[in-house]
Amino acid sequence: MSTLSPENSLSARRSATFILGLHPFVRAEAWKFLTGYYSWQSSHDERLMVDSNRRKNYDALCQMYETLQPLLENLHGDFTETRNNIVYDIQRLYDKDPLGNVLVDKKRLEKNLLLSYVCNTKAEYQRGFHEMVMLFQLMVEQDHETFWLFQFFLQKTEHSCVxxxxxxxxxxxxxxxxxxxxxxxxxxxxxxxxxxxxxxxxxxxxxxxxxxxxxxxxxxxxxxxxxxxxxxxxxxxxxxxxxxxxxxxxxxxxxxxxxxxxxxxxxxxxxxxxxxxxxxxxxxxxxxxxxxxxxxxxxx
Structure with missing residues (x-):
C-alpha cells in the first residue's frame, strides 16, 4: 500500500479543510496550522516551545509599547488620532450575545489593536480591524494567540483586506x-x-x-x-x-x-x-x- 509523502499529506489536509470545513471544537488549534503559527510538520513538544516563544515575544512587544507610549503621544499626532479611532470603534462595537452575555473584553481588544498598529507598520490600523480582531479573540483564549493569529492571517492572505x-x-x-x-x-x-x-x-x-x-x-x-x-x-x-x-x-x-x-x-x-x-x-x-x-x- 502506498503512503502519502509529507508534501502530499499536507496538501490533503489543506484540501480537507477547504472541502469539509473545520469542526468548532478543533477550530482554535487548527487555525494555528492554517495561519503558520505552527508548522504542519511540528511535533507536540515543538509546538509547546513555539507557543512559549510566541508568548515571550508578545510580552516583549507589550513592554516595548508601554515604554514608547509617552514618546508616541508627544511626538506623533497620528498615534493619538489612531488611538482615538480605535477607542471610538470599540465603544460602538456590540459585544453581547442575544441573552445579554458579554462576548468580548473590550480592554483586551483595544490593547491588541494598539499593539498591532505600532508593530505592523505595513498594515497599520483601519476601520473594521476591530471587528476582525474581535473574532480572533472569540476563537482563542490567550492575548498572545489573538495577536499572532491576526498578524499571520494578514500575511497569509497577502494583506488583501488592507x-x-x-x-x-x-x-x-x-x-x-x-x-x-x-x-x-x-x-x-x-x-x-x-x-x-x-x-x-x-x-x-x-x-x-x-x-x-x-x-x-x-x-x-x-x-x-x-x-x-x-x-x-x-x-x-x-x-x-x-x-x-x-x-x-x-x-x-x-x-x-x-x-x-x-x-x-x-x-x-x-x-x-x-x-x-x-x-x-x-x-x-x-x-x-x-x-x-x-x-x-x-x-x-
Whole structure:
C-alpha cells in the first residue's frame, strides 16, 4: 500500500479543510496550522516551545509599547488620532450575545489593536480591524494567540483586506473578472453603474464579515482563504459571486450605481458553504477561458 509523502499529506489536509470545513471544537488549534503559527510538520513538544516563544515575544512587544507610549503621544499626532479611532470603534462595537452575555473584553481588544498598529507598520490600523480582531479573540483564549493569529492571517492572505495594499488590487481584478465572464453586466456597470464596483471596498476591508448570518460562517470562509484552495485571491471570486446575486435585478430595472451598491449592501445572512460553492463554480468557469495574463498571475 502506498503512503502519502509529507508534501502530499499536507496538501490533503489543506484540501480537507477547504472541502469539509473545520469542526468548532478543533477550530482554535487548527487555525494555528492554517495561519503558520505552527508548522504542519511540528511535533507536540515543538509546538509547546513555539507557543512559549510566541508568548515571550508578545510580552516583549507589550513592554516595548508601554515604554514608547509617552514618546508616541508627544511626538506623533497620528498615534493619538489612531488611538482615538480605535477607542471610538470599540465603544460602538456590540459585544453581547442575544441573552445579554458579554462576548468580548473590550480592554483586551483595544490593547491588541494598539499593539498591532505600532508593530505592523505595513498594515497599520483601519476601520473594521476591530471587528476582525474581535473574532480572533472569540476563537482563542490567550492575548498572545489573538495577536499572532491576526498578524499571520494578514500575511497569509497577502494583506488583501488592507486598503493601501490589497483592496484596490482586489477591486481592479473584480472589474477585470466581470469584463471577462459577464460582458453584458460589465457594459451596464460602465454606464449607469459607474463606480458601483469601486464602492464595494468594505467587502474586502472586512473580509465579508457583515455578509454572513453567523461567526461560524465568517470563520468558514476565512479558513478557505487560508488554505489557498482552489486558488490564490479567492476573495475576488467570492465578491463576483455576490455581485451575481444582484445582477438580474440590476439589468432588469436598469439600476444606477447607487442602487446596485444598496442592493449589494443588503446581501446579509448569507450561507458560507453556498457562497464558497458558487465561487468555486466561477473558478471552474474561469479555467475554461483564455485568461489575460494579469488575471492569471493574480489567481494562479
Amino acid at each position: 486598503i493601501n495594499i490589497g483592496v484596490g488590487k482586489n477591486l481592479d481584478m473584480l472589474n477585470s473578472l466581470i469584463a471577462l465572464l459577464d460582458p453584458e453586466f460589465a457594459e451596464h456597470l460602465k454606464g449607469k453603474g459607474s463606480g458601483a464596483v469601486q464602492s464595494l471596498f468594505p467587502w474586502f476591508c472586512l473580509c465579508f464579515q457583515r455578509a454572513f448570518k453567523s461567526f461560524d460562517d465568517v470563520w468558514r470562509l476565512w479558513e478557505v482563504l487560508l488554505t489557498g484552495k482552489p486558488c490564490r485571491n479567492f476573495q475576488v471570486l467570492v465578491a463576483y459571486s455576490m455581485l451575481q446575486m444582484v445582477r438580474e435585478q440590476a439589468l432588469l430595472e436598469s439600476m444606477s450605481g447607487d442602487a446596485i451598491l444598496l442592493a449589494c449592501n443588503n446581501l446579509i445572512d448569507l450561507d458560507a458553504d453556498e457562497l464558497i460553492s458558487a465561487a468555486c463554480m466561477v473558478y471552474a468557469e474561469l479555467m475554461q477561458k483564455e485568461v489575460p495574463q494579469p488575471l492569471k498571475d493574480f489567481f494562479l
